[in-house]
Every structure is written in structure tokens, then in C-alpha cells.
Amino acid sequence: MILRALLAPLCAALLAAAPACAADLRIGMSADVTSIDPHFVNITPNNNVAWHLFEALTHVDENVRLVPGLAESWRPVDSTTWEFRLRKGARFSDGAEVTTEDVAFSIDRPATLTTSPGPFTTFTRPIIAKEVVDRHTIRLRTAAPYAMVPYDLNSIFIVSKKAAAGASTEDFNSGKSAIGSGPYKLARFARGDRVELVRNDSYQGPQPAWDRVILRIVPNDGARVTALLAGDLDAIEYVPTADLRRVRSTPRFRLEQKVSWRTIFFTLDQRRAPPAGVTDKGGRPLDRNPFADPRVREAMSKAINRQAIVERVMDGAAVPASNLVAPAIFGHVAGLEPEPYDVEGARKLLAEAGFPQGFATVLAAPNNRYLNDDQIAQTVAQLLARIGIEAKVHALPLAAYFPKARNLEFPMAMLGWGSFSGDLALRSLALTYDADRGLGAWNWGRYGNPGLDRLVVQALATVDERKREGIAQEAMRLAMADRPVILLHHQVATWAMRRELRYAARTDEYTFAHQFRPQ
Amino acid sequence: MLAYVIRRLLQSVVVLFVMSLLVFVGVYAIGNPVDILINPNADQEDIERAIRGLGLDKPLWEQYFVFLQRALAGDLGRSFAYNVPALQLILERMPATLELATAAMLIAIVLGLPLGLWAGLKPESFAGKAIMTGSILGFSLPTFWVGLMLIMVFSVYLGWLPSNGRGPTTDVLGVPVSFLSWDGIRHLVMPATNLALFKLSLIIRLTRAGTREALLQDYVKFARAKGLSNARVVGVHVLKNILIPIVTVIGLEFGSVIAFAIVTETVFAWPGMGKLIIDSINVLDRPVIVAYLLIIVTLFIFINLAVDVAYSMLDPRVRLADAKG
Numbered sequence: 001m002i003l004r005a006l007l008a009p010l011c012a013a014l015l016a017a018a019p020a021c022a023a024d025l026r027i028g029m030s031a032d033v034t035s036i037d038p039h040f041v042n043i044t045p046n047n048n049v050a051w052h053l054f055e056a057l058t059h060v061d062e063n064v065r066l067v068p069g070l071a072e073s074w075r076p077v078d079s080t081t082w083e084f085r086l087r088k089g090a091r092f093s094d095g096a097e098v099t100t101e102d103v104a105f106s107i108d109r110p111a112t113l114t115t116s117p118g119p120f121t122t123f124t125r126p127i128i129a130k131e132v133v134d135r136h137t138i139r140l141r142t143a144a145p146y147a148m149v150p151y152d153l154n155s156i157f158i159v160s161k162k163a164a165a166g167a168s169t170e171d172f173n174s175g176k177s178a179i180g181s182g183p184y185k186l187a188r189f190a191r192g193d194r195v196e197l198v199r200n201d202s203y204q205g206p207q208p209a210w211d212r213v214i215l216r217i218v219p220n221d222g223a224r225v226t227a228l229l230a231g232d233l234d235a236i237e238y239v240p241t242a243d244l245r246r247v248r249s250t251p252r253f254r255l256e257q258k259v260s261w262r263t264i265f266f267t268l269d270q271r272r273a274p275p276a277g278v279t280d281k282g283g284r285p286l287d288r289n290p291f292a293d294p295r296v297r298e299a300m301s302k303a304i305n306r307q308a309i310v311e312r313v314m315d316g317a318a319v320p321a322s323n324l325v326a327p328a329i330f331g332h333v334a335g336l337e338p339e340p341y342d343v344e345g346a347r348k349l350l351a352e353a354g355f356p357q358g359f360a361t362v363l364a365a366p367n368n369r370y371l372n373d374d375q376i377a378q379t380v381a382q383l384l385a386r387i388g389i390e391a392k393v394h395a396l397p398l399a400a401y402f403p404k405a406r407n408l409e410f411p412m413a414m415l416g417w418g419s420f421s422g423d424l425a426l427r428s429l430a431l432t433y434d435a436d437r438g439l440g441a442w443n444w445g446r447y448g449n450p451g452l453d454r455l456v457v458q459a460l461a462t463v464d465e466r467k468r469e470g471i472a473q474e475a476m477r478l479a480m481a482d483r484p485v486i487l488l489h490h491q492v493a494t495w496a497m498r499r500e501l502r503y504a505a506r507t508d509e510y511t512f513a514h515q516f517r518p519q
Numbered sequence: 520m521l522a523y524v525i526r527r528l529l530q531s532v533v534v535l536f537v538m539s540l541l542v543f544v545g546v547y548a549i550g551n552p553v554d555i556l557i558n559p560n561a562d563q564e565d566i567e568r569a570i571r572g573l574g575l576d577k578p579l580w581e582q583y584f585v586f587l588q589r590a591l592a593g594d595l596g597r598s599f600a601y602n603v604p605a606l607q608l609i610l611e612r613m614p615a616t617l618e619l620a621t622a623a624m625l626i627a628i629v630l631g632l633p634l635g636l637w638a639g640l641k642p643e644s645f646a647g648k649a650i651m652t653g654s655i656l657g658f659s660l661p662t663f664w665v666g667l668m669l670i671m672v673f674s675v676y677l678g679w680l681p682s683n684g685r686g687p688t689t690d691v692l693g694v695p696v697s698f699l700s701w702d703g704i705r706h707l708v709m710p711a712t713n714l715a716l717f718k719l720s721l722i723i724r725l726t727r728a729g730t731r732e733a734l735l736q737d738y739v740k741f742a743r744a745k746g747l748s749n750a751r752v753v754g755v756h757v758l759k760n761i762l763i764p765i766v767t768v769i770g771l772e773f774g775s776v777i778a779f780a781i782v783t784e785t786v787f788a789w790p791g792m793g794k795l796i797i798d799s800i801n802v803l804d805r806p807v808i809v810a811y812l813l814i815i816v817t818l819f820i821f822i823n824l825a826v827d828v829a830y831s832m833l834d835p836r837v838r839l840a841d842a843k844g
Contacts, residue, residue, distance in 0.1 A: 032798050034600045041600065042558040114572040117599045117802075118556035122565050169602040191601070192612060192798075193685065193790035216684065218788040219798075222667050223683050227788070230674035230682035368801075399803050403550025417559060428559060438562030 025210040025513055028224045028236035029217050036189050037172035038157035038180075039110045041118040047155075048510050049195050049215065054157035054180030057084050057103065058150050062506045062515075063328040064261060064420060066150055070098060070158055070181065076463045079145040084153075086136040091202045092160045093185045100138040104130050105161040107140075107153075123152035145461040147468055151420050183208045183514040193217060197513065208514035215513070228253065228496055235497035237511040241315040241371060247496045258505035259319055260493040261326045261418040263425075264370055266363070266380070266486040267444040268297060268412055275411040277362035281390055290359055291411065291445070297483040298339075299349035303387045304380060305341040310489055313375050318489040323476055324417070324425050326490040328507045331422020331459075331472035336480055339487070346387045358388025364410035366402070367395040371491050377414060380488070405444060413444055416491070418508065423459040423472040430484040431456055447484035520831075524824065531820040538816050539590070542809050543583050551575045552599045552803045573599060586809070595813070596806035600799070605810040609792060613814075614694050615685055616791035619783070620776040622698065622711035627718035628769065635726025636753065642731065650723060657720030666713045666786035673709060681706050683788040710787040714780055718772050725768060729761030736760075763833050770826035774819045 031045040038050035059069035071084040090098040107127060110120035126149065129141040140149060160179040167177035175186040183205060184197035197213040216233060218224040221240040225247070227233045239247060239255065247253050268291040269275040279285055290296045306320035320338035325331060350358060363384075365377035374395040381391040391412065396404070405413045419425035432448035433440040439453070440446075455475040462468040480487075493509045502517045553569045561569075570576050574585070586596060595605045638650040674682035686703030688695035697703030733739060734757065742752045781793030788794075792811065799807040 032794075034598075035602055037602070040602055041556055043556055115597070115599075115602065117552045117569055117573060118558050118561070119565060119569055119572075120558075121568070122558060122561045125565075173603075190790065191608070192794055193788075216788070218683060219794075220785045220788065223670070223786050223788050226667065226670045226675055227682045227684075230670065230678065232674070232682045232684070397801070398555060399801050400549055403554040403803075406554050419559070424560065428562075435563035438564060441562045441566070442559065 023210050023518070024212045024214065025235070025516055026214045026216060026233045027511060027513060027516075028227055028233040029215050029511065030221075030224065030236075030238040031219055032192060032217055033189075033195060033215075034191075035169050035173065036175075036178050036186060036195075037113075037167075037169045038159065039106070039120055040113055040169060040172075041116050042120050042122075042155065043118055044509070048512075050157050050180075051182065051510060051512060052184040052197055052213070052514065053178055053182045053186055054159060055090075055182050056155065056157055057086075057153045060154055060420070060508065062258070062504050064507045065328075065330070066154070069154070070103075071153075074150055077139060079463060080142050082140045082142075082149045083133075084138050084140070086138075087204070088136060090181050090204060092163075092179050092181050093200045093202060094160065094163065094179050095202060096160060096162060097135075098158065098160075098181050099135045100132045101135075102161045103138050103158055104132055105165070106156055106158045109159070109164070110156070120155060123155045126152065145463060147460055147463050147465075148424065151424075154420075184213060187212070206514075209517055210513060213513040225496070235495060235501060235503065235511075235516060237493075237495055237509075239494040239496045241317045244315050244317060244494065252499055253496055254499050254501075256495045256497070256503045256505040257317070257492050258507055259326050259328065260491045260509050261329055261507050262370070262416050262491045262493075262509070263321050263324060263326060263418075264318075264373075264376065264414065264416045264488045264491065265321070265324075266412050266414055266488070268300075268486065269408065269410070270445045270447050270484075276409070277392075278411045279360050281357065281360050283360070286359060290353065290355055293353045294482060295349045295353040296355065297486065299346040299353070299387060300384065300389065301339045301483055301486050302342045302346035302349070303383050303389070304339070304486065304488065305383055306338055306489060307341070309376060309379055313372055313379050314489070314492075317371065317492040317494060319492065321487040321489050323422070323480065324429065324485070324487070325419055325422045325476075326507065329419065329421060330469060331425075331476055333422075333473045333476050333480075336477070343386055350387060350389075355388075358390065360390040360392065361411050362394055363391040363412045364394040364396065364401065364405065365414035366398045369398045369401070370414070370416045373414060373416075376488065408444060408446070410444075415442070415444065415485075417442075421472060422476045423456050423468070426452065426456045426472075426475055426479055427460060430479050443484075445484065447482075449479070449482060449484070452479050452482075520828075524828075527824055528820075531817070534820070535813055535816060539586075539809055539813060540583065542812050543586065543805070544579065546803055546805045546808055547579050547582070550803055552805070555802050556600065595810040598799070598804050598807045600802050600804045601807075605806040608795065608807060609811055609814055612790060612792045612795050614696065615789060616777055616780055616784070616793060618696055618698060619707070619710055619714060619780055619789060619791060620773065622707055623714035623776055623780075624718065624769065624773055626711055626715035627722050630715075631719045631722030632726055632758075632765075635723040636730055636758070638723065639727040639730025639734070640753065642727070651727070654720035654723045657716045657723075660716075662713060662717065662782045663786060665716060666710075666783060669709050669713055670786070680709050683786075685790055710783050710789050713787070714776060714783040718776065721768065721772065722765065725765050726761060729764060730757060733757045733760050759833070763830065766829050766833065767826055770822050770829070774815075774822045777818060778815045 033045045033049050035046055038054050055070045057069055057071040059067050061067050070086055070090055072087040074084045077083050107124050110124050126142045126146050127140045128143050131139040163177045163179035171177040173189050178186045183200055183203045185200045187196040187198045189195050195215040199211050224236045225243045228236045248255055270292045274286045274289045310318045310320055322336040322338045323332050363377055363381055365373050367374040377393045377395055381393050384391045428442045430447055431439040431453050433443050433446055452475060455471060459468050459471040495503050500519045504515050557566055598605050598608055601608055634650050638647040641647045670682045673680045686697045686706035687700055688697045689699050698707055742756050781797055784791045784793040796811050
């Protein structure tokens with residue numbers, strides 16, 4: 001142990017001179033990895049591992065802006081056709097060249113995995129035809145103009161057709177079929193315990209600093225922090241806010257933080273009839289639904305002291321939200337301000353809306369999904385009480401919460417959202433619910449605004465990125481003025497690590513071993 | 520005795536059946552894993568398709584019937600989240616949990632019996648009182664907190680033991696075990712001690728109470744009157760008589776240690792079944808939840824049976840037969 005402590009700085013010094021110095025990195029991950037198959041289920045822990053082994057056509061940088069991946073360039077040929085050119089000389093870890101055949105195979109594969117509880121077909125379904133022009137050029141056609149193809153393909157990992165044809169989950173887990181072009185190769189997957197990676201020497205990008213990486217799965221917050229403090233891990237993700245001060249004050253460690261793309265907000269049931277759980281304060285039914293009145297929504301938004309929540313509940317690991325998407329994200333409107341805290345104004349608005357005495361509602365939240373989620377719910381309930389709205393908190397584990405929430409059983413429900421762009425977030429969260437067109441799938445409040453619908457649909461069909469951002473921002477401005485949801489804050493993602501390490505903190509909250517560097 | 524064992528096993532089949540039905544209906548009532556695992560960007564069609572793909576759109580009775588049919592053929596279904604057979608998933612985690620539970624029970628027995636005897640033989644001595652006070656702490660301190668304190672002291676401040684995880688494993692008869700290497704033992708000590716604490720206190724208290732009672736019995740007085748050595752009186756006559764309740768408790772507690780090692784496994788990131796069941800409940804992975812509970816129920820059935828058999832060996836008055844009337 002002492003030897004190790006002495007060797008570490010030595011190795012770090014050597015690394016600067018010779019990148020060949022053997023080095024290990026042990027990272028504590030916060031959630032269980034269920035499969036190495038990168039097309040099986042679209043959940044963050046699995047994708048996080050897949051990004052070490054595979055590449056996609058397009059990548060995103062730490063600010064979630066699109067950058068070249070396996071494709072060195074892409075362009076719209078016409079309004080429904082996209083052309084992608086592969087980087088020449090890109091190789092899989094078995095030495096074979098990455099070709100457009102592999103790309104076509106990888107785009108087809110998600111639809112063949114029919115038992116996935118979270119399929120990747122969302123991103124492949126818009127592509128109705130593929131044309132392999134040559135070994136390095138492929139054209140993808142969509143049924144209607146669709147601007148999101150390059151973004152969607154960021155979620156489709158490119159696997160080797162030779163290795164993955166007919167492969168089962170077990171083949172990927174054993175490493176036999178897990179052949180990709182990413183910076184690392186799979187050494188061992190011990191389910192529920194760790195993923196061991198070794199450097200892929202045929203990787204073309206900047207060589208990672210670590211020969212061997214161990215991703216330890218330590219979902220318990222306390223255990224993850226103590227493992228770092230004890231020196232059993234070099235870095236951890238998702239530092240609990242209660243421990244931030246402690247890690248910050250220990251000179252052996254340092255923190256890297258960044259505003260994440262996850263925005264926390266409350267949805268409000270805005271259908272015409274008063275929802276179950278919303279009554280007057282005596283428990284008697286109301287004659288109309290208060291949440292359908294924009295003045296009530298504005299009053300509730302004004303009643304929330306976002307700065308206090310950020311400082312007291314989140315220990316600074318959040319920033320008050322003015323947009324549905326975080327500042328770094330495409331479509332964010334810089335000019336908007338978070339709703340100011342104004343109890344008097346809120347009371348006045350409630351009275352104008354015909355609820356001078358307030359009313360009672362159920363306020364639901366998960367208690368193990370977002371940072372400090374149940375404490376936030378309790379705080380918001382207290383704040384609402386000051387303007388006369390009696391909110392009864394229902395905090396549930398996520399397994400019980402999400403099915404009920406998706407079934408629209410809660411009049412007021414907490415939700416957290418991360419998205420590549422403002423127009424995408426609005427499509428899922430604020431457009432009029434329309435199952436046939438796939439709009440408003442997560443619009444739990446059933447908010448509707450035909451003007452907003454038109455703008456967002458137009459943005460998503462605009463292939464020119466500059467024009468699209470303008471339309472997306474106009475849509476965001478329109479939506480935020482109407483308050484389809486009550487915004488709270490954007491979470492701040494935190495990594496803790498040994499003092500000698502550096503990490504370019506990412507907006508998308510991913511933890512990439514190859515982006516950790518020795519000082 | 521054989522007829523008794525066979526009858527007991529037949530009864531347990533009914534228990535397993537009822538159990539699977541209850542869990543199946545219970546999980547169905549909460550919801551389905553698609554609601555939790557689906558990607559936020561998914562639209563309504565993706566969600567529908569995923570639910571259909573997993574067969575979750577069918578009526579409950581039909582889903583249960585399919586499950587039952589396959590279960591009778593030995594197939595408990597594939598995990599929704601891991602996409603591998605649920606049984607395999609559980610069996611590959613079982614050695615880690617069994618190792619932890621066995622180590623914990625050994626610690627509890629090896630320390631608990633002598634300490635309890637001592638406290639029972641010398642209840643007024645300082646040592647006797649200290650042991651009893653210690654056992655109260657063992658009972659009342661929450662496992663979770665004690666685990667974190669152990670880590671803070673032995674890993675963070677002293678740096679003697681690794682803070683979490685399981686050490687390197689070697690295969691013994693195809694079962695991966697970690698207690699054969701020094702590093703493996705270093706990883707095992709803290710979680711095993713943490714898990715043992717409650718059982719240790721229980722055994723101490725049971726042994727002490729049994730000892731104090733036995734010392735007043737006629738056969739002990741008779742043995743002493745015959746001039747037997749103290750070691751023989753305590754080691755044979757007292758110990759053998761107080762073992763019956765202790766064996767029952769140890770047997771039942773062994774089952775509960777296996778089934779409820781969850782807290783310790785979580786705090787120490789021990790890759791056992793407890794962590795698996797928590798993760799599976801979080802995403803409503805029904806095949807894993809059902810298979811896990813079926814295995815645990817089976818385990819309890821066998822442990823209870825073993826306890827009954829052990830009874831009959833320790834106490835010649837006990838006969839294995841169904842109670843009449």
C-alpha cells in the first residue's frame with residue numbers, strides 16, 4: 001500500500017515523458033451494468049461501458065455538441081437523405097477495417113432484439129432505407145424531412161458484423177462478440193461487480209493514459225465515497241451532495257463539476273376535469289381544474305425559492321433553471337431568467353384566478369431517482385404552503401413511481417430530463433399528446449399549445465442547423481412563457497478523484513476512463 | 520423417517536406454487552419494467568412494441584400460465600434487464616452470498632457459544648457483565664451504520680482492510696470461492712463480522728440463558744455430586760442440553776442470513792444475491808424476483824427439515840412424525 005502510494009506520483013511523472021508507462025485506473029460506478037450488448041437496452045450504465053468498447057458514427061463532446069466519430073463527415077444530400085463518410089483506416093479491435101457494411105448491420109440490429117425493455121429502435125426507425133455507396137460512404141433515407149438523424153446515430157454503436165452476426169447477449173458478455181473500434185477492449189465482465197478493460201492498441205484516437213481500467217460497480221453512495229477515501233478507488237462518479245464538503249476539504253482528493261443536462265421539474269395535470277387528489281382545503285371537489293389556468297401555474301412557479309433549494313437542499317450541486325434544457329444544450333435561450341421568488345405576486349395571481357383560499361393537491365416524487373428528490377419534494381410542498389396551496393407529498397421508490405406517473409395518476413409529479421436539444425425535449429414533454437405521430441410521449445400533464453406544436457415539428461424537420469436552432473429557441477421562448485411544467489433546477493454532475501487526476505467533466509454525466517488524465 | 524421427509528417435501532411443493540402466484544400478482548400490480556427502463560426519447564410506438572415484445576400485454580392469467588408451463592420444465596424465464604436466464608443469474612451470485620453467510624455464522628458460533636457459556640457460568644463477574652452489555656449493542660446498532668463505521672475505522676483511518684468488494688476467487692469443485700487466498704480473506708473479514716454481529720449477540724444471550732437454567736437442574740447437581748470435573752459437567756452435560764434451542768435458532772438464522780444479507784452486501788459492494796434482488800426490484804425484473812424468492816423458500820424448507828432431523832439426533836425424546844389431532 002505504501003509502495004503504491006510512492007509509485008503513483010513517480011508513474012505520473014513518467015507518464016508525461018513516456019506514454020507507455022503501465023498504469024491502472026479504478027473507477028467507482030453508481031449503477032449496475034446489465035449487459036455488454038450495446039444494442040440490447042438503452043440505459044445509461046450500459047451505454048457508459050459501451051462507449052469504452054465501441055464508437056458511433058457521430059460523437060458528442062463534453063458540452064453535448066455533435067462532433068465526428070466513426071464518420072469523419074456527414075451532409076444532407078436532399079431533404080430526406082443523409083450521407084455519412086467513414087474515417088479511413090478505422091479498425092475494430094480484431095484488426096478488421098470498419099466498413100459501411102458494419103454500419104448498415106449495426107443500424108438493422110436493434111430491431112431484431114425484440115425482448116428489450118428499452119429498445120434502441122427509437123433511433124433507427126426513422127431510417128427507412130440504406131444505400132451502401134462504397135466501403136466508406138453510406139446514404140440513409142427517411143420518410144419525411146428529419147433533422148435529427150446525425151443526433152440519433154450518436155446512440156447507435158457500430159459493432160463488427162463478422163463478430164456480432166447471430167450473437168446472443170452471452171456472446172457479448174463473454175467478450176467473444178464485443179468487438180468494437182473504441183479505446184478499450186473487454187477483458188472481463190463480472191456481473192454486479194466489475195467490468196475490466198484493457199487498452200485497444202488499434203484505436204486511432206488519442207491513446208488513453210491507462211493500460212488497464214477497472215469499473216467497479218458500487219451503487220451505494222456511502223460505500224462509494226468511503227472506497228475512494230480508503231484508496232481502493234482512484235475516482236468515483238455521482239458524489240452524494242452531503243459528502244461534497246468533506247471531499248473538498250480533504251487535500252488528497254479533488255472534485256470536477258459541471259452543470260449536467262438533467263433538468264428537474266414538476267408536471268401538472270392540465271386536463272379539463274379536476275384530477276383525483278386535487279380538492280379544496282376541506283377535501284371537497286373543485287368545479288374546475290386549477291392547473292389548467294396559466295395564472296395558477298405562474299403563481300406556483302413564483303412560490304418556489306429556487307436559490308434556497310439549490311443552496312440548502314442541493315448543497316450547491318444545482319443551478320436554478322430558466323429553460324427546459326441546460327445552458328450548454330442546443331436550443332437553450334440565454335436571455336431567459338429563472339422565475340423570481342415572489343410570494344406576494346403569487347398570492348395575487350391565485351386570487352385573480354379565483355382561488356384566493358388556495359387548494360389542496362397531491363405532490364408526487366420518486367425517492368431514489370434524482371439527487372435528493374424526496375427532500376426537494378418536501379421543500380416545494382413547504383414553499384407552496386406559503387401561498388395557500390396544501391401539497392401532500394407522496395414519495396415512492398422509482399419502481400412504484402414511474403408506472404403510476406405514466407398512467408397519469410398524480411396531479412403533480414416530479415420528472416428529470418436530459419436531452420440533446422431543446423426541440424427534442426419539447427417534443428417529448430410539451431407537445432400535444434399524439435400517439436400516432438409520436439408527440440408528447442412524456443407529456444404527463446397533457447399540456448397542449450397548437451402554436452408550439454407547429455414550431456417544434458418545423459424545427460425537427462429543418463436540416464439546416466443554424467435555422468433549426470433559431471426555430472428551436474423561438475419554441476422554447478413560447479413554451480417557457482406558458483409554463484407547461486414548473487421548472488426547478490439543472491443538476492450539477494460531480495466526480496471525485498485522487499488529487500493527481502484530471503477529468504473533463506461532461507454535461508451528459510458519462511464517466512469515461514479514457515478522458516481521465518494524470519496531472 | 521423417510522416417509523416423513525417425503526411428505527414434508529410434497530407439502531413444500533404447494534408452498535412454492537402459492538408463493539409464485541403471490542409474487543407474480545404482486546409485481547404485476549406494481550407495473551412493468553418498460554416504464555422504468557424505456558429511454559426518455561422513446562415515443563408511444565416504441566413503448567407499445569417493447570411491452571408486446573416481452574409478452575407483458577397479455578392478460579395476467581395467460582402470463583402466469585406460460586410461466587408455470589415453463590417453470591415445470593425447469594425454465595424460470597429470462598431476466599428482462601439482463602437478458603440471461605434468471606436462474607443462471609441467481610446461481611452465479613449464490614456462492615458469494617453463501618460464503619459470506621457461512622463465514623458470518625462461523626464467527627457467530629465460534630465466538631458466541633464460549634462467550635455465552637462464560638456469561639452464564641459467571642453472571643456476576645466483570646467479564647460476564649461486559650459480554651452481556653456488548654451483546655445489547657450488537658442487537659441494537661443498525662447493521663448499516665456499523666458497516667460504515669467499520670469501513671471508516673479499518674479502511675479509511677487505519678488502512679488495514681479493503682473497504683469493499685470480494686477478493687480474487689479460485690474454483691473449488693466448480694464453485695468460485697474467495698477464502699482460500701490471503702487477499703480474499705482480507706476482503707471477507709469486515710463484511711462477515713458485520714453480518715455476524717446480530718447473530719453473535721443472539722447466540723450469546725441464548726447460550727447464557729440456557730446455561731443458567733441448566734446449572735440449576737438436578738442432573739447437573741447429580742453430576743457434580745458424583746465428582747465429575749467441571750470441564751466435563753459444562754462441556755458435556757450442560758452444553759449438550761442447551762444446544763437444542765440453539766440449533767433451531769442457528770438453522771433459522773442461517774436462512775435469514777442468506778436471504779437478508781442485502782444490507783451488508785450493499786454497504787460492502789459484495790457481489791451476492793442480495794444486491795441482485797434489490798436491483799431487480801428497482802426495475803421490476805419479474806423473472807428474477809420470482810426465481811429468487813422461489814429459491815429462498817426452497818432453502819428455508821430444506822433448512823427447517825435439517826433442523827428437525829438434527830433435533831431427533833440431539834434429543835432422543837423427539838420422534839419425527841406428524842402431530843396427530
